[in-house]
Amino acid sequence: MSLAHVYSYIDSQREVFLEDLFQLLRQRSISTQDDGVQECAELLARQMREAGIEATVMPTPRHPIVYGEVGPDGAPTILIYGHYDVQPPEPLELWESDPFNPVIRDGKIFARGASDNKGQLFAHVKAVQAYLKVLGKLPLKVKFIFEGEEEISSPSLEPFVASHKDLLKTDVCIFSDSHVQENGRPLVVLGLKGMLYVQITLKGANRDLHSMRAAAVPSPVWRLIHLLSTLRGEDGLVRIPGFYDDVRPLLPEEIAAVEAIPCDKDALCADLGIPALLQNRNGDDYYKNMIFEPTCNIAGLKAGYQGVGAKTVLPCTATAKLDLRLVPDQKPERILELLKDHLAKNGYADAEIEPLGFLTPSRTPITHPLVEVARDAVADAYGVDPYIYPGIGGAGPNYIFEKHLGVPCITIPFAAADQNNHAPNESMIVDGYFNGIKTGASLIHQIAAFYAAKK
């Protein structure tokens, strides 16, 4: 019996493995709204146990971590990280089907969390289940850490990892998040962006007023417009002084890897319905910008009347939600200080600045030997070579594992590029789910072989 038999078994179990995933997708787990998260953790642990994994729900100050392990003690170890919490599904009216009632259309599973991240973490659970079923036992130890707070910037993860170093001891961390190449080719990703998420609120009068008062009473909405216009130029560059100071210079190998990624700008623009890509420090080079460019995005803007038609009000408050995505070696805490200084110096000392999330950016060396092992494992499962990304646009907690466990982090996405994560009609491509299960099995096999060869 070999890995090929595991692949065959996986192919034979498509209906069962889909229904098991659907069960997980039906369970709400909206971390920012405290909606169903505990119930989802318990369901996931139950499903892991059914797959042959020892799983337990471990409390944190807010949403629990699901920990699991399986395989021989003392063997080389893989730690699989994922998150079972999801983004809020709003705006609900733009979904074509219920976000918590998964359905398959056009070869895709539509549901909130289908790709981000339930469908991707679950592939590793099913990989272990298939491997055990066909080959009887694992050739190495596989550990799982699935958190319920990723979509709220993982506040409990770092304390948990820092205080459970023995439990989590591993040789490598594997993540499956984000998506494969637009052309369907798989990826091996070596870094993630960091993030500072802040909410900025300005206040005017102590109550909303009839808008006739706009001739005499200051408007916090106009002040917010002017405040925001100082943060980013029309050229797309961030204007907070010092923002770019800590950006790590790029290595020639990193640039070469990114330049090897094919990009059809016209197809991209056509898919998104935009006339052109953003210009910034790398011109409109899509992958260089996505991988290497820090950003200041307005994720939400709210003031005054939100309904249909006209209402003539002078609002008493105005709020912006900003997510600033950072690259090595920017630090979110430092960027927050720069932002505060900038606002105070520009007449906005009264702005209420509420930080809602900090994530440090990370990047694993492209020269680490496990990078090649991972590439071969992915190639075997997919039947095609992956591209190597030195980083990716998404943010995540990789740096926590790098820092506290001292091991490389490698991300291998299974979702398709049109997954619509964080947006209405999120989907997971059905083939990606099964390729993911095969990749999970292949990684177990190849990494075990790599360590056996080293002995």
Add this chain to the structure above:
Amino acid sequence: MSLAHVYSYIDSQREVFLEDLFQLLRQRSISTQDDGVQECAELLARQMREAGIEATVMPTPRHPIVYGEVGPDGAPTILIYGHYDVQPPEPLELWESDPFNPVIRDGKIFARGASDNKGQLFAHVKAVQAYLKVLGKLPLKVKFIFEGEEEISSPSLEPFVASHKDLLKTDVCIFSDSHVQENGRPLVVLGLKGMLYVQITLKGANRDLHSMRAAAVPSPVWRLIHLLSTLRGEDGLVRIPGFYDDVRPLLPEEIAAVEAIPCDKDALCADLGIPALLQNRNGDDYYKNMIFEPTCNIAGLKAGYQGVGAKTVLPCTATAKLDLRLVPDQKPERILELLKDHLAKNGYADAEIEPLGFLTPSRTPITHPLVEVARDAVADAYGVDPYIYPGIGGAGPNYIFEKHLGVPCITIPFAAADQNNHAPNESMIVDGYFNGIKTGASLIHQIAAFYAAKK
């Protein structure tokens, strides 16, 4: 029997006249949301009939007009204008009591529409009722035109007035809207601002995206920020080229009238909870700005995630609702053209500009003889001289009556300055309601006497 007996009768009917008003306030009539407007028109007509007025509900393309008349044919005529529609009550969570279940606290009636405008128009209905009850008949003709579209910029009113000139034939139009002086002294108001209300929408990609894409995909939210920052300076002045070109120079008599209005800036700021009033072309002179200054207000701003906590999304659309209040002789249609030209010239030719309302500003000559008659009538009812305002900050359809009926418009407000109209906890001062009823009776009496003396 004299006017004094009418006043006494009004005082004797406080409980009955309050309950009659409460019945009207309980009926929802949110014109922008098509909520209860027809039902409210029918209720109001019924209440007018009970007061002795011949009343009828007349259809328009959207919300009906309630027309009424009473008094001898061929006599001098007063036309009372008002609106029975109300602003949306949102945000509901800021109301201390149900906006459609009126209650009295601290001498005020709290309900949506209590002051704007049901409580004020109803005072004139009750004035006729009291006058008829005590004196048996009216000394002149009183006509009523109550519309249900004022809060959506009165789209049907002008066509209706233009096509019913004989029905509406009058010597003067009387409005009761807005509020009396902060110190409680009544007002006689001779003009209203105009308005252009527009919704501006910018679009980016064809769907909301994960905010990692902000490094490569243009954000309509950032574009909206930059668009808006071109419309108005941090100095409060509107920067649309040509915006101020048609502002009518002020007459010395108008300036003198405004300078006679007392203003306690410190008390005003303390009440509003703001450190200082807005600076603009008249410095921080409250009344000159409120009466003579055109504005560009942001009444609503909406993009991306509006809920609690963090969501990392690159929104695909961003919207601002603007109300631009205009003064004579600015024209809303001309201002819209200037706005469109300005946006097109500044790189926003793709902005969707949806006009939601046009109102032309108006101003009755301060020298018209009925201004003095109105002042005397108000002084008799209130027992104190009113201030004369050449204009006021609110917008309204006065110009329609000026233009099509060729008569002066005089506004006499009954609400208190802290009425919170268009905002949560809107209220009508109980004494203002009864002073309003007396003023209505006094106007009938004094205007009839003025025309009798002329003969």
